[in-house]
Amino acid sequence: MGADKFDPNFTQNVIDATGPNASARTREIIGPLIRHIHDFAREVNLTVDEWMEGVNLINWAGQMSDDRRNExxxxxxxxxxxxxxxxxxxxxxxxxxxxxxxxxxxxPFFRHDAPMIPNGGTIIKNPVADGIVTYMHGKVVDSLTAEPIPGVIIDTWEASTNGLYEQQDPEEHACNLRGRLTTDENGEYGFYCLKPTPYPVPDDGPAGKILKMLDRHPMRPAHIHLITTHDEYMPITTQIFSSDDKYLKNDSVFAVKDSLIVDFTPLEGQR
Known part of the structure; x- marks a missing residue:
């Protein structure tokens, strides 16, 4: 190796070991991934003990993951x-x-089996004393024509006021605060939910260990999840955030966008 600290050809040899049947996209992704990981290890002079700590962290994440939690x-x-x-x-x-x-x-808390509810219905199956019942509504339109889109399926879910999604809470009703509904002929939808509240991401596993190592908090700002799907359009996965939340500028997963922040205003009268 002469004066070189590392074999200058090692990383390229690993990349070149890719077989001829690997797809072009696989090569495009894995080659740079190998290069960046190797460069990272060299840059920080990664030790064997630190490498094994990382391996154990990934193994731990896999061991904790199931259909209720994707660590x-x-x-x-x-x-x-x-x-x-x-x-x-x-x-x-x-x-x-x-x-x-x-x-x-x-x-990490999406489920594919949320129940269908009527447009104007509720995703609240277990009312809570400290929850603020909210009527969330909107209209789905074509971004080119501004014409309403009927028949859009909206999949929505949120955490309860105790900071847990229903699959995290063994005492909770199945699929509480989850549901799917369809926009009407005017592209409009509405449903009752709870005003979102902030909550901590689970910090008893590898993700929490990383947060503690970095001296970071686990809090997510108040939000509700939405996915819109329609056979003739690309799906949109998004979140709506409450404007009065103190964690908007310090989301533990860096997901907040200004255009997704809204005011949850008191409803005049009874809907």
Whole structure:
């Protein structure tokens, strides 16, 4: 190796070991990934003990993950990777003249089996004394024509006032604060939910360990999740944030966007 501290050809040899049947996109992703990981290890002079600590952290995330909790997903969230990928994926659309509603991360607590509810119905299955019942409503329109889009399925979910999503809470009703509904002929939708409240992401696993190591808090600002889907349109995954939340500028997963911050205002009369 002469005067070189590291074999200058080592990383390229690893990349070149990729077989001929690997797809072009696989090569495009994995080659730079290997290069950046190797450069990172050299830059910080990563030790064997530190390497094993990282391996154990990833193993721990896998061991904690199940259909109720995706710890690996959360681990990447707290280092901002999902929010960055969201930015990259939707950057072109966000800068277009006909820009649609801004996207936001999916997060680790989405479920595919939320029940259908009627438009104007409720996702509250277990009322809580400290919850503020809220009527959330809106209209889905074509970003090019501004014409309403009927038949859009809106999948929504939120945490309860105790800071837990229903699958985290063994005492909670199944699919409480989750539901799917369809926009009407005018593209309009509405449903009763709880006014979102801030909550901590689970910090008893690898993600929490990273937060503690970095002297960071685990709090997420008050928000509710939405996914819109329609056979003729691209889906949109987003979150709506409450303007009165103190964590808007310091979200533990870096997901807040200014255009997604709204005022939750008291409803005049009874809907």
């Amino acid at each position: 690996a997903h959360l681990l990447f969230d707290v280092i901002g990777l999902e929010s960055l990928v969201d930015e990259i994926t939707f950057a072109a659309a966000a800068n277009a003249p006909d820009a649609h509603t801004a996207t936001a991360i999916l997060g």
